[in-house]
Amino acid sequence: MNGYSVPDPEKCRLARAWCAARYEVLLDERVWPLRIGKPAAALEARLPARDYLWITAWNPPLTTRTDEDNRAADRHLRARLGEAGHVHVPARAGDDRGGWLEPGWLVLDLAREDADALARAFSQGGILHWRQGQPVRLRLMWTRPGDAPDLPAVEWAG
Template sequence: MRELQLVDAAELAAAYAAAEYAVRLDGDALPLRVGRPAADLEAYWPRRRYAFLTAWNPASQPHSEAANQAADALLRARLDELGVDRQPAWAQDPGGDWREPGWLLADLPAGALIRLAQEFGQAGVLDWTQGEPVRLRMLLPRPRAAPALPHVEWLDPP
């Protein structure tokens, strides 16, 4: 498991919560937003539980294309080992200046999701149950001065 060293976890959580997420299903890009239900996705690809996870740019530090591709290959192998159904997905900032590939995962238990995210050095993941709003789980302790953000929860690393 990688240790996360972040300058401002509150700003990072706000950026993750404001990011635009999407999943590609049969050529269609279906949007996902923190705090909003994902009714179109859930109708198109019905599952009990959903999550978004990436292996790119651990600890939100830029890595080379080659390093990110290698990390993604390792993540795909781990997902195959676990038998996790998945679809290609991505996250991007609202201005479109930054885009990061990842995976929309189906029915992965929360504990397994958190362990994978920590294994791949991620500071946060999306996670929700069918019919509920998409939520952001930060894998960091909540800073004392961090404002409360709707649909964002902070998890203390073990």
């Protein structure tokens, strides 16, 4: 993935952590929660689309970035989305204890293959992607390790 490799144990750890994380969309002065494995019917009713992508440009796996570098990567992602004409709204993710918070974007109508390419372009290990009416799914940008846990609603993109 973009010139660096992630050891299999770290892939498994990240898969578990990202499944436990909180994902939210910030729209209409409301917080719209997303949960892996659960439908997002209320959000889909408010923002109708065929496909949905939750993505961040912050903190790729196994890298240490300053806040300034993360903000620059986020500006680059936002500019790329805007230049391509993709509808996108602010979002964020956090750990289940509230100790980590990271901004991101909900992008409408970006097909899975294009979502994967965007994730790889920004060195991201995972994204959320789902089709309207289907449960929210975590897509990991790696090949599934042989000892990976069987996590529902998780796809290994390879």
